[in-house]
Amino acid sequence: MHGPTRHDDIESILYTEEQIAARVNELGAQIAADYADAIERGEEVVLVGLLKGSVMFMADLSRAVKIPVRMDYMAVSSYGNGVKSSGMVRVLKDLSDDIAGCHVLIVEDIIDSGLTLKYIQKNLLSRGPRSVEIVSLLRKDISDQADIACRYLGFVCPDEFLVGYGLDYAERYRNLAEVCVLKPEVYASLL
Ligand code: IMP
Ligand code: MG
Numbered sequence: 089m090h091g092p093t094r095h096d097d098i099e100s101i102l103y104t105e106e107q108i109a110a111r112v113n114e115l116g117a118q119i120a121a122d123y124a125d126a127i128e129r130g131e132e133v134v135l136v137g138l139l140k141g142s143v144m145f146m147a148d149l150s151r152a153v154k155i156p157v158r159m160d161y162m163a164v165s166s167y168g169n170g171v172k173s174s175g176m177v178r179v180l181k182d183l184s185d186d187i188a189g190c191h192v193l194i195v196e197d198i199i200d201s202g203l204t205l206k207y208i209q210k211n212l213l214s215r216g217p218r219s220v221e222i223v224s225l226l227r228k229d230i231s232d233q234a235d236i237a238c239r240y241l242g243f244v245c246p247d248e249f250l251v252g253y254g255l256d257y258a259e260r261y262r263n264l265a266e267v268c269v270l271k272p273e274v275y276a277s278l279l
Pocket of ligand 2 (some may be wrong): 139
């Protein structure tokens with residue numbers, strides 16, 4: 089873990105590769121069971137990954153969900169290079185395909201203020217899907233979070249700035265295999 093370069097910025101490992109893999113497999117099994125009847129009826133299930141943070145989670149979860157699904161992606165921006173959500177959500181890349189009549193499962197990396205998901209959920213609901221649910225790997229344990237019904241959740245995590253397994257700080261650390269706590273002094277100047 090502690091390589092010679094950037095890993096000096098890491099305070100600690102919060103979730104190991106093994107812990108993440110075990111939880112993702114559980115979520116996958118739960119999702120597959122919940123959507124089995126829909127698949128049986130010939131209805132389509134679409135995983136909508138939110139770029140770029142959910143890329144690792146999407147890749148692993150989609151393989152743990154042993155039912156046929158479509159995969160699509162949306163990119164939105166709410167943070168810029170900072171660490172606090174602005175509440176302003178900009179769509180940088182829309183879905184490639186129509187989701188009307190489909191069961192949509194939004195795949196998110198982490199819920200912090202919840203403002204991003206509030207926006208996306210409303211946006212996707214306006215397109216006539218059969219259902220819209222949320223799966224998030226992480227949810228920060230904070231009091232002033234938007235009221236988001238997250239049906240599938242990996243871990244409730246402490247209110248720290250996390251990186252790795254897709255999560256970035258200023259586009260760095262996404263390729264760490266673990267979810268890690270970033271040293272506060274790395275981003276303190278931007279708070
Ligand atoms: P929210 O709108 O405040 O819920 O922010 C959600 C988005 O902010 C997530 O999709 C992440 O991309 C990013 N984010 C929130 N907390 C963290 C963190 O601790 N590390 C890295 N990215 C985060
Ligand atoms: Mg994100």
